[in-house]
Amino acid sequence: MVGRSRWPFVIAAALIAAPYLTATAQDLPQKTAQALANKALSDDWSYKFLESLTSEIGPRLAGTDAEARAAAWAVTRLKAAGMEVHTESFPMVAWLRGVETGAIVQPAPQRLVLTALGGSVATPPEGIEAQVVVFRTYAELLAAAPGSLDGKIAAVTEHMVRTMDGMGYGLANPIRRQGASEAARRGAIAYLLRSLGTDNHRLAHAGALNYANGLGKIPAAALANPDADQLERLSALGPVTVHITLTPTENKDAQSITVVGEIKGRETPDEVVLIGAHLDSWDLGTGAIDDGAGDAIVSGVGRLIAALPEHPKRTVRVVLFGAEEMGYSGKAYEKAHAREAAKIVMAGETDFGARRVYEMRLPAGATDSAFARTIAGLLPPLGVLLVPEPAQHGGSDIQEIGADGTPIVSLSQNGLDYFDIHHTADDTFDKVEAAELAQNVAVWAALTYLVAETGVDLRSPAKSAEKP
Amino acid sequence: MVGRSRWPFVIAAALIAAPYLTATAQDLPQKTAQALANKALSDDWSYKFLESLTSEIGPRLAGTDAEARAAAWAVTRLKAAGMEVHTESFPMVAWLRGVETGAIVQPAPQRLVLTALGGSVATPPEGIEAQVVVFRTYAELLAAAPGSLDGKIAAVTEHMVRTMDGMGYGLANPIRRQGASEAARRGAIAYLLRSLGTDNHRLAHAGALNYANGLGKIPAAALANPDADQLERLSALGPVTVHITLTPTENKDAQSITVVGEIKGRETPDEVVLIGAHLDSWDLGTGAIDDGAGDAIVSGVGRLIAALPEHPKRTVRVVLFGAEEMGYSGKAYEKAHAREAAKIVMAGETDFGARRVYEMRLPAGATDSAFARTIAGLLPPLGVLLVPEPAQHGGSDIQEIGADGTPIVSLSQNGLDYFDIHHTADDTFDKVEAAELAQNVAVWAALTYLVAETGVDLRSPAKSAEKP
Numbered sequence: 001m002v003g004r005s006r007w008p009f010v011i012a013a014a015l016i017a018a019p020y021l022t023a024t025a026q027d028l029p030q031k032t033a034q035a036l037a038n039k040a041l042s043d044d045w046s047y048k049f050l051e052s053l054t055s056e057i058g059p060r061l062a063g064t065d066a067e068a069r070a071a072a073w074a075v076t077r078l079k080a081a082g083m084e085v086h087t088e089s090f091p092m093v094a095w096l097r098g099v100e101t102g103a104i105v106q107p108a109p110q111r112l113v114l115t116a117l118g119g120s121v122a123t124p125p126e127g128i129e130a131q132v133v134v135f136r137t138y139a140e141l142l143a144a145a146p147g148s149l150d151g152k153i154a155a156v157t158e159h160m161v162r163t164m165d166g167m168g169y170g171l172a173n174p175i176r177r178q179g180a181s182e183a184a185r186r187g188a189i190a191y192l193l194r195s196l197g198t199d200n201h202r203l204a205h206a207g208a209l210n211y212a213n214g215l216g217k218i219p220a221a222a223l224a225n226p227d228a229d230q231l232e233r234l235s236a237l238g239p240v241t242v243h244i245t246l247t248p249t250e251n252k253d254a255q256s257i258t259v260v261g262e263i264k265g266r267e268t269p270d271e272v273v274l275i276g277a278h279l280d281s282w283d284l285g286t287g288a289i290d291d292g293a294g295d296a297i298v299s300g301v302g303r304l305i306a307a308l309p310e311h312p313k314r315t316v317r318v319v320l321f322g323a324e325e326m327g328y329s330g331k332a333y334e335k336a337h338a339r340e341a342a343k344i345v346m347a348g349e350t351d352f353g354a355r356r357v358y359e360m361r362l363p364a365g366a367t368d369s370a371f372a373r374t375i376a377g378l379l380p381p382l383g384v385l386l387v388p389e390p391a392q393h394g395g396s397d398i399q400e401i402g403a404d405g406t407p408i409v410s411l412s413q414n415g416l417d418y419f420d421i422h423h424t425a426d427d428t429f430d431k432v433e434a435a436e437l438a439q440n441v442a443v444w445a446a447l448t449y450l451v452a453e454t455g456v457d458l459r460s461p462a463k464s465a466e467k468p
Numbered sequence: 469m470v471g472r473s474r475w476p477f478v479i480a481a482a483l484i485a486a487p488y489l490t491a492t493a494q495d496l497p498q499k500t501a502q503a504l505a506n507k508a509l510s511d512d513w514s515y516k517f518l519e520s521l522t523s524e525i526g527p528r529l530a531g532t533d534a535e536a537r538a539a540a541w542a543v544t545r546l547k548a549a550g551m552e553v554h555t556e557s558f559p560m561v562a563w564l565r566g567v568e569t570g571a572i573v574q575p576a577p578q579r580l581v582l583t584a585l586g587g588s589v590a591t592p593p594e595g596i597e598a599q600v601v602v603f604r605t606y607a608e609l610l611a612a613a614p615g616s617l618d619g620k621i622a623a624v625t626e627h628m629v630r631t632m633d634g635m636g637y638g639l640a641n642p643i644r645r646q647g648a649s650e651a652a653r654r655g656a657i658a659y660l661l662r663s664l665g666t667d668n669h670r671l672a673h674a675g676a677l678n679y680a681n682g683l684g685k686i687p688a689a690a691l692a693n694p695d696a697d698q699l700e701r702l703s704a705l706g707p708v709t710v711h712i713t714l715t716p717t718e719n720k721d722a723q724s725i726t727v728v729g730e731i732k733g734r735e736t737p738d739e740v741v742l743i744g745a746h747l748d749s750w751d752l753g754t755g756a757i758d759d760g761a762g763d764a765i766v767s768g769v770g771r772l773i774a775a776l777p778e779h780p781k782r783t784v785r786v787v788l789f790g791a792e793e794m795g796y797s798g799k800a801y802e803k804a805h806a807r808e809a810a811k812i813v814m815a816g817e818t819d820f821g822a823r824r825v826y827e828m829r830l831p832a833g834a835t836d837s838a839f840a841r842t843i844a845g846l847l848p849p850l851g852v853l854l855v856p857e858p859a860q861h862g863g864s865d866i867q868e869i870g871a872d873g874t875p876i877v878s879l880s881q882n883g884l885d886y887f888d889i890h891h892t893a894d895d896t897f898d899k900v901e902a903a904e905l906a907q908n909v910a911v912w913a914a915l916t917y918l919v920a921e922t923g924v925d926l927r928s929p930a931k932s933a934e935k936p
Binding site: 051055056057058059066104107108109110111113200201202203225226229230233234237284285286424425426428429430431 | 523524525526575693694753892896897898899
């Protein structure tokens with residue numbers, strides 16, 4: 001039972017924060033946040049959560065039975081972790097992978113490792129066989145004349161660049177998102193790209209495309225990096241004929257499910273501190289780094305805060321979003337929660353793997369504030385920089401509510417090797433280091449608790465002034 | 469045109485070995501060997517050879533059209549490199565991969581990445597579905613009672629150990645070679661093992677098995693490492709049902725082809741210095757490190773020696789063996805060449821990837837000899853140790869002729885990451901470093917040339933004495 005007066009909480013929190021028994025009431029939130037972080041660092045709950053999710057559920061493609069099983073599993077886990085739990089369903093078109101095979105037919109018969117892009121239309125059941133035109137950069141494809149690819153398969157083999165912050169992925173994204181339509185515009189009958197990935201394994205990187213309106217939809221697939229190399233080498237020697245077969249299907253009546261766990265605020269329960277990750281995953285791996293790790297982090301934070309002797313003043317809401325990979329999560333959440341937008345006092349999302357956090361960015365309204373100085377005091381032992389620049393969109397689950405004015409925080413993780421396994425069959429539990437995952441929980445726990453307990457206003461003055 | 473007198477050669481060799489113009493006739497072979505090594509280090513011919521083989525031919529499973537295409541390709545290449553070339557065919561049973569799929573059916577439906585073991589029988593077309601019994605060590609399987617696996621699928625998930633010299637693979641080999649028969653002996657209807665590999669990618673490691681006589685043959689496949697982890701985790705929670713479908717076939721009337729390039733000796737052409745590698749490969753990758761690299765190394769050595777102003781005294785024979793992966797190469801070669809066994813004065817094989825050579829072992833007859841001291845003088849700049857212990861069997865292509873008394877040399881390569889990609893789809897050209905490949909050519913060139921030119925007797929006194 002949770003008391004409503006402040007003093008039992010102060011006493012209990014002081015007991016948790018044992019080294020800080022001399023703390024004054026004023027710095028108690030900071031001390032409790034520090035104690036939460038310390039507890040997270042030596043706790044393997046989130047790691048075990050991730051092990052269970054990736055083993056006992058495994059892949060969980062949006063809108064499938066597997067995603068529904070994951071949601072039921074998550075409900076049980078969040079309840080056991082002390083949260084009030086509910087689910088929110090929404091309609092979606094599920095894309096279901098079929099057969100996917102590729103081969104060089106001429107001049108040197110051999111298999112090509114590829115995977116259909118999410119949303120791709122199918123080839124005929126017998127596949128498509130045609131000469132391939134290789135473009136070593138996406139700009140070269142865009143420069144190709146209309147009709148120049150008539151009857152051909154276009155292949156863009158531009159390399160994505162490895163960076164710590166994932167900028168290489170962001171800038172290469174149009175190659176996957178828009179390349180098929182750009183190829184179709186020029187007459188191509190199918191589209192291949194070098195996987196958006198930084199590894200050199202024979203594992204293709206999945207990911208969704210977006211067909212442009214008014215253009216024919218052509219089948220599209222990502223090649224494993226070594227297979228893109230092979231096409232480059234052989235096409236430099238002469239004409240190359242490729243055969244691909246992709247048989248994905250759609251379920252237009254699918255539902256996705258978002259799972260929500262809450263720790264109701266003890267003073268202002270309608271003010272919500274939202275931390276989220278997405279529960280759906282691509283189907284090739286088991287969604288460990290994308291985004292089981294995020295689910296494990298935010299669920300672990302919820303558990304630690306729920307276990308405090310007293311709930312924070314504001315509500316902490318842990319959201320495990322459905323159908324992020326298919327592009328539904330952000331819009332669906334914004335649509336369902338438009339009315340409470342002004343009450344979401346902070347939103348943060350973790351969807352970049354399980355490596356250490358190295359940077360934190362606060363909303364524009366808080367970059368130079370007493371709150372920033374408080375959180376800054378907690379970060380050095382956690383190995384995190386507080387960056388003066390404000391957070392931008394935060395991530396695809398929360399960018400829509402962020403656009404509505406919800407203050408966004410962002411924590412940058414080391415993504416140097418994230419795109420080695422992102423969206424591949426290699427995204428499995430063994431890739432995650434327990435200590436790095438725990439550091440994420442620690443940083444998110446400290447931040448989430450502080451925002452929930454101190455009642456800080458993170459809205460920028462400008463944004464706040466716009467509100468009626 | 470190649471002269472028969474020594475002096476034109478001395479002059480020409482001295483020109484190659486420009487820094488050593490003051491060399492006496494006595495140390496000329498050493499200087500020429502050193503010049504060959506230096507030339508190899510700055511030469512990308514072998515690297516380009518490997519690029520072409522792995523791209524323009526690609527996978528080349530023994531006894532298939534692809535292997536035959538590789539042989540025709542190699543004939544052209546070795547001729548262009550200045551060698552006299554012929555082929556030697558032999559009959560074999562070709563094993564042809566079919567469909568291979570695996571899945572956990574209960575309790576958590578998900579795909580398993582696996583690959584059929586070479587030589588495995590097929591499952592019924594609809595596959596086999598049964599409960600899996602997981603053994604975390606091979607010894608546990610061997611300790612299981614007869615009948616204890618009736619109707620079950622046995623899975624051994626023992627880890628192979630990473631070592632520089634490949635000892636971990638050697639000691640784990642019975643798990644793949646004999647595990648299926650040991651499982652069948654105890655009643656199992658199919659056999660799975662954790663891939664003999666040191667990576668953690670979702671790529672299974674192929675490799676041949678050997679069924680024991682008098683036991684039922686059951687289908688057998690290797691799991692990718694993360695998939696073996698998954699079976700371990702789920703089987704610790706309760707019963708696990710697995711479905712596997714493997715549909716390999718056999719061609720009992722296949723032929724394999726060994727390609728031989730020679731530089732005929734100018735004085736004792738019937739004395740043969742044999743260096744070899746195998747031309748066939750597994751079909752999942754393109755056989756870059758196994759063993760296209762070896763083909764590129766020995767072919768590069770042949771080319772460098774053929775380009776000398778004068779052939780060495782003895783014949784240098786470059787052998788690109790067929791059907792090594794299926795276990796035919798060594799026996800076939802020994803059978804075809806039994807009569808000239810006494811004339812093969814040295815045999816060496818390179819079949820351990822493209823990393824640097826770090827150790828050389830000479831035949832027992834030469835470990836403490838003037839020849840050893842000569843070669844030892846060349847090795848320090850190449851980063852190679854001459855180890856006092858004699859070479860053992862050398863490799864599977866030459867172990868049979870070695871057992872007949874042919875002196876064997878062995879060059880150890882750094883194999884720390886060899887079993888990350890060995891026998892997987894990942895065995896592709898991009899994994900090879902040009903400078904490391906060139907170092908191999910340098911060391912083999914120096915050794916091969918010295919043995920061919922100096923006429924050293926590498927037979928051990930004991931072995932020689934045994935000969936009639």
